[in-house]
Amino acid sequence: MDNDKRPIELIATWDTLQRIFIRPEDEASRKTLLKYMEQILFGLHDFLNTHVGVTEEISLKDLTKDFKDTVINKEPEKKLANVITDIIDQIAPKAVNIASPYFVGHMTSALPFFMVHLKTIITALNQNINKLETSKILSVIEKQILAKIHRLIFNKGEKFYRKHVQSVDTSLGAFTAGGTTANLTALWVARNKLFSAHKNFEGVEAEGIAKTMQACSVDRIVILVPKRGHFSLKKAGGVLGIGNKNVIPIGMDKNHRIDLNELEKTIKELSSQNKTRIAAVVGIAGATETGLIDPLSEIAQICKENSIFFHVDAAWGGPVMLSEKHAHLLNGIEQADSVTIDCHKQFYMPMTSGMIYFNDPLAMDQIAYHSNYVNRMGSVDIGIKTLEGSREANSLILDSALKIMGSRGYALIIDHGIKTAKEFAKEIKKRENFQLVLEPELNIVTYRVVPDDFELKLKNAPENKKKEIENLLNDINIKVQRKQREQGKSFVSRTRFKISKKNTTQSVVLRCVIMSPMTNIDILKEILDEQQDIFKRLDID
């Protein structure tokens, strides 16, 4: 690879170094740089095309063996050209071909190719959206797209948005590093709203939880989250000093949505405890494991009656609002106090970008921080009210993507995913040896291998035997999922939850996320065929 290693071209002198910071003036250098970009655009693409499968099979031990040197070289080792070739030839084949339509295991898929162009623009401009002085019009565009998505969620009318879209005093939301920090931001605001400043008390953000306990006669803060909530919600409880044990899981009803009775009962119980306060209730719009949507209107109603902050984690499901056909599934979201939506999920943007929105344009005042050198009081700097500091202008990507595709473009993909999920569910029900675990609502399908004779066994077994059979089933499903992953043609993920309220144990479940518009029912049938095949060759006693 390094046969072309002429020291003169390596960046080792002040001259060569300066040159890489200066824009190339001559035609020859431009051509070279463009050639590299061509390699990146299509060299990687060719790999992705020729390797239809998911990734080269290789053990972790083999994978790591060439990556153990830990000394930084003093001298340059490679030219850009070599680095690019190495990545294409050596690295990419050992990465994961998430763009394959056979990769249906996680919330990552092929992107529209223009996303690569848009991200490259962001990189070339390299603005820092944290402050107006390093982003200028990009801050203005960010505020506009925030208002557009806020309107999609909360639909407060033209007058409201005209007032707030470019207001320097209010904030409708923020771009975040991802869904995890979006959820954290929401619960951070919720905590601070609950214990905001009053006489002789500057609020929990300033005073801390210890002091708050005394000042507000409280000894426990809790957050109520559906059992199927993303683990970032539990993490947020830990980070915020609330304690992740106080992120209380609310069980599922028989349809695997939050159990409203249990929610109400829990609120009642906790409210009767004099010194316990509920900082927030969370509803899920597109659960990570199942894609299911909690009854948002009903949760909103319960929260309103009990004056509790209501956060909706729509990291996955948010963009469904762009589909005229399916937007109704998220009814009630407009009553939330805050909403998380991820850009790198169903907005098909590159890793990573998330968003958090607040119903109340003043909510984010709860988390405002100022400094002397940036984000001075009264400035319009967006970074005043975000968890993150310096931040790239990913908002321009979303803005551009919506201009290129329209909401109609996004709706087409979303509708395809939901339709295909329903077809896939039907196919699973038809097949021998497979069991559909949950009827899909969005584009995530959960199912498992259940050999036909097991079904009967399971039905007739006495309670004490059932657990044994379930364990065996789990074992089969883990083996099938692993083997398929190893074969490297397709990838379906797996998770583990209680399939029925009656069950005493969690079941291993296969999980298929239909995100790529190139994933269709024929591909999914192939994936089922392969699983069937693996299962048949398994050595089960």
Add this chain to the structure above:
Amino acid sequence: MDNDKRPIELIATWDTLQRIFIRPEDEASRKTLLKYMEQILFGLHDFLNTHVGVTEEISLKDLTKDFKDTVINKEPEKKLANVITDIIDQIAPKAVNIASPYFVGHMTSALPFFMVHLKTIITALNQNINKLETSKILSVIEKQILAKIHRLIFNKGEKFYRKHVQSVDTSLGAFTAGGTTANLTALWVARNKLFSAHKNFEGVEAEGIAKTMQACSVDRIVILVPKRGHFSLKKAGGVLGIGNKNVIPIGMDKNHRIDLNELEKTIKELSSQNKTRIAAVVGIAGATETGLIDPLSEIAQICKENSIFFHVDAAWGGPVMLSEKHAHLLNGIEQADSVTIDCHKQFYMPMTSGMIYFNDPLAMDQIAYHSNYVNRMGSVDIGIKTLEGSREANSLILDSALKIMGSRGYALIIDHGIKTAKEFAKEIKKRENFQLVLEPELNIVTYRVVPDDFELKLKNAPENKKKEIENLLNDINIKVQRKQREQGKSFVSRTRFKISKKNTTQSVVLRCVIMSPMTNIDILKEILDEQQDIFKRLDID
């Protein structure tokens, strides 16, 4: 702009939509996509070249007037080609030319051009480093580069690194969204280490601060931070439930480094309070406002004596360790418990990327979170021990950049910045009407306009008059800085701090960050000339 708006090319049908997800097979489409990339690479570059100045002058009101529409269009509005042209023609001129060598106001500068290529690779691969199943070899490379930088900081010897570089049980650090979340991660670990699990107590992460107060007989948690510390440290105190009032500022000594006496005194006082616990002491390696480095060895010693967690915020100064000439300035950093370094600062990577490192490879166990569908117990998923969830593989950029430039390449830029800062300081001292505020240690210079007659006035004025004169000086410096920013040729930032311990008020200070290797003393002299000129035309009474 939209004269070429043929509906057939807009993405409005299932066919056009599918096509954008599929890699182009024919030569013609490839050529078109490459042409767009050429426009991005050189169209933007041309703008940046022809607009040497910082940005077009335009008021916020004018800037926002075309960005108030808040309805998402149903139909596509533009083709990719139009979006790109619009960004080049309409957006870029109203963005900030942070790549200009005259832009010396913030910690953002020109990047080596290969960074754009490297970021494009990351986007094209679009791996999610959160889990091995969506990143594979990229996770392995991330672990390697983490070990390389850890070694640069802590230098624990070959045996240590051979053990940990690819260990699935330990973590040497993590990539983060930026310095803010890196600092937050460090203090999160520090808080959890202080209140870790013991008999009948599951640790503060699980139990929350309220319960911890009782279980550990504590009523106050504090963090000690130099007054000149970044505001993200205060924010971290707020987020973590410690309370930002309990992030206690330690004053500066006469050299504007942390006052060690005050630090020791404060620790003593707080330790004598039975129910107060110090979660961490922070030292700064390259203060945001001044670039100065705290006496790290001495702080480390004090922390060791008092068994306190020692965090170093080297977001700015970290890469100075790559310079053989200047690495000694950070002596003592190897005794820290944790260290923050930003990639988008002196590693010259695109926005945004930060890193956090821990001396103890088990420290990050304090913040481990698992789930059923990813990051299962015992898995090697990097996302188990990070604040952020899904994350792009920025680590590959750092790895590649170090291969292209070697530590020597980085050292050349760093040495240039420090040398130029010293030249600039000398120049300021020579000039009439300017005062050097602080002798630079790294590449940040603080100074202000002080008309020559003011110097005498200030010296001879009675105490009660001094404040008045200082206010007038502040006013002059704000006006000069604003006017220069408005003129759009150069940009120097400003901040505000007490210049001398004796002062009763904070002074407005001009702040010059010499980050671009294209910024040289001649350019800085021009910037001073312009300020001189603006000042002379000011209407001062």
